[in-house]
Amino acid sequence: MSQAPDSTKEKIALKGFGVPLQDLQSNMQGFDMFSDGLMNPAVPVPDGVVGRDGHPSEKRYGVYRNNVMASLIDAMAANFPAVHDLVGRDYFRALAAEFVRKHPPEQPVLSEFGGKFSEFIGAFPPLADYPYLKDVAALEWAWLRVYHGPNATPVAPDVLSKIDPAKLGDAVFTPIPAHRLIYSRFPLSEIWKQNRSEDVEGITPEADQVILICRPDMDVTLTGLAQDVAAFADLLFFGKTLGEAAEAVSSSYKFFDLSQALGCLLSARVFASVDVKA
Amino acid sequence: MCAQRVNAKLPARGGVGLKADHYHRILNDKPDMGFFEIHAENYMGAGGPPHGYLEAIRRDYPISLHGVGLSIGGADPLNKDHLSRVKDVADRYDPGLFSEHLAWSTHDTEYFNDLLPLPYTEVTLQQVVDHIDEVQTFLGRQMLLENPSAYVIFKESTYEETEFLREIVKRTGCGLLLDVNNVFVSATNSGGSPEDYVDRFPVEHVQEIHLGGHAPETDELGYPLLIDAHDRKVADPVWALYARTIDRTGPQPTLIEWDANIPTWEILAYEAEQADVVIQSHIETQAQASDKRGDHVPSA
Known part of the structure; x- marks a missing residue:
């Protein structure tokens, strides 16, 4: 989609869409802003996303931040139970959080999420003394692919x-x-x-x-x-x-x-x- | 291919979400249950045990197919690969209904695995309408759109949710899935009235109802903040709201959603029976009212 020149302030209606381009752009920015903070707690609550008093509410936006991270970490724990048990719950959740931020899923089927986990563990300096973890993750990933593979x-x-x-x-x-x-x-x-x-x-x-x-x-x-x-x-x-x-x-x-x-x-x-x- | 399956149509009774924990119990005991709902995304592998169990269960029960990943409310184009995988599941299991959410979960290339809220504006309305048109055309069937649970309010919204949904139905011909727990959660969180919401809802388009448990919290100002957790029993005020809803919609297939801290089969099945009790009580009240009015009720 080509961008309207800044000098022309007039709203351009797209064919068959009936919505001014300017509104489309501001709409897209809204989705960008809402997305930006979901995995990054340092990003403030997006503008215009408010609680009952009309002011931004960290606690309310925080429900989404928490749902996103917690559910994706849960998905990793479900896919890699042996890695989870080997490093312990707290360590696994911190490790999976790092992984999720670096390699967020790109599609919605979570049994297919985590293909890069083994490689990530292998390159994760704090786990350098546990070189077998990378292989355990690779084995668990292979197990998952076989479990869901064609009959x-x-x-x-x-x-x-x-x-x-x-x-x-x-x-x-x-x-x-x-x-x-x-x-x-x-x-x-x-x-x-x-x-x-x-x-x-x-x-x-x-x-x-x-x-x-x-x-x-x-x-x-x-x-x-x-x-x-x-x-x-x-x-x-x-x-x-x-x-x-x-x-x-x-x-x-x-x-x-x-x-x-x-x-x-x-x-x-x-x-x-x-x-x-x- | 589809050897000896029961009819796909969902009865106007209680049903439950299908959980791997209960596969064996269901196949061994064949409990009396209206229907099972599955998350499409859990059955997108090529083969393996999930399909083995679901094939067997589908022989004895109708299935409702519920998508959580299409991001219907998002600003990006739909993920065509994912849509195609939804179609594969629908073709494989012949579900009585297919539903998705008035929400988004993907932006740019990232999938967030949560049902995220959108402002209700002319722009988002057109987005949602275009996406639903695409889904219905591609799947070759009607879809139901579910009202979301919300924790925030968007200053830029220009539509009430009920009006937004009414307009979507008008433009796309989709049906609606009314999640009564979501109504209660969203209304409480925004300081509105759940009863008003149900009374304003375009009930003539409802084809399924969802019920689930929520977790009570508070925001930083001390206002109630209910979380749609699906991790416990349906709350009493939600049952009351459900009875009010059924009085407006008439009997509907009603799903108990329980996705975390999954209970024993007995506890889950009991929740579904409670929905049957409400539906039965509605039917009896209607029959009595019609007797009083002296309506002629043709015998079957």
Whole structure:
């Protein structure tokens, strides 16, 4: 929309709108002013927003300030319960407030709010001594995406018995859409068990973990993967054939056990289909 | 796709907001409840448990779809992606009604997650009308607009809220959702009379009523400042105002909103039953009055 020159004080009516441009601009300024203070308590109550005596009321405008910040912090606590429990309620609320101010949501679906939280935590100097928190946040975010991800029916774990063994090397594995891989230097599985009361299948509580998060039916499942199995899974998810993926992984991991790796991924039920490339 | 669902139409009875805490109870016991209301934004994921539960519940109950994120009252253009996601939810669940708020929640690119107030002027009227036209055209259905709860007064307002709503209905053909707790909260906060508000409300366009609990506070001058908290039972004066409202609107689908400190199913269901009691009492009073007048009541 072009701006009316300042010299012309006349009101310009927009086509099909019937409202003078000057009023539109002052209306927009009203929304700007009301918005400015919602996340910033230092901004005074906007002009013309008053209580019963006709004067600006901090307490009344403050209800909106409080609703905005408290509800967005609550949404963060709902999305990142393990981070919440690890740092404690008061610390989490202060941390989430900083995050909300820096990265406010840009759309109304709050289960999709907080995608930058892991990165934010990683770059937050006061938490430098707690480097695993970043990974916990990444795991919780991945869990959320998988929880709300598209439904798909996984193939049965014995699917390979139906494929001609001679053609197995050409098999392509399509994952169900609701899956993620999370890599960490820290024992996330233990942290998860303690803070989310859910087990992670097939993992020893050691550092350098890869966790496969997927949702083969209604429940999200977490499976710990050995590094070589994770590398293999990643190549299959990327669309490589079984033969290509096995060869690539074997060259980097000399103890790679193909049948064990396949068994692990098939019992995690992360594949929607297995097709032999023509 | 929509295997064996009950009819979408909401009965003129009490209903409650659908909460994840109650999914299992509802599916196991199939309690007698008029309808469930869902927040559209909670069912916008592609799949997963929320849809699994809602699909199952929708088979046995009608659903009212309530949006909290369209920012109908805002100065910015509507978020088309979000509108499209609302349509997806509506198409998926065939709700009996769709409603949104006379409020805004997005400005520039920021979403504030609160129902923020707007002044009532010629400019905002046109904004709201344009947005409702767009929503109704895109969804291919009528929407209901809900009166907000307000904590502040805008000096620049030139319309009373009831007149503002009446004008919106006239220009868009939308219906209205009358939130009786919001009436009580806003009138108390601005020093007005909730009864006058209900008496002036364009009740012929009301298709649903909301009731909820509020938290009493005071402002810095000592005036009452009620907060629309949805965290407790409906207050007694709000029940009285509801009875007055039903006398004007006739029986309406009536939602109990309880979104924080969520109670047990029994307590929530009891609140909805209280709405049924008020509606039933209205129907009986009407029948007695009509008997006294000697009106001919055709038998069914």
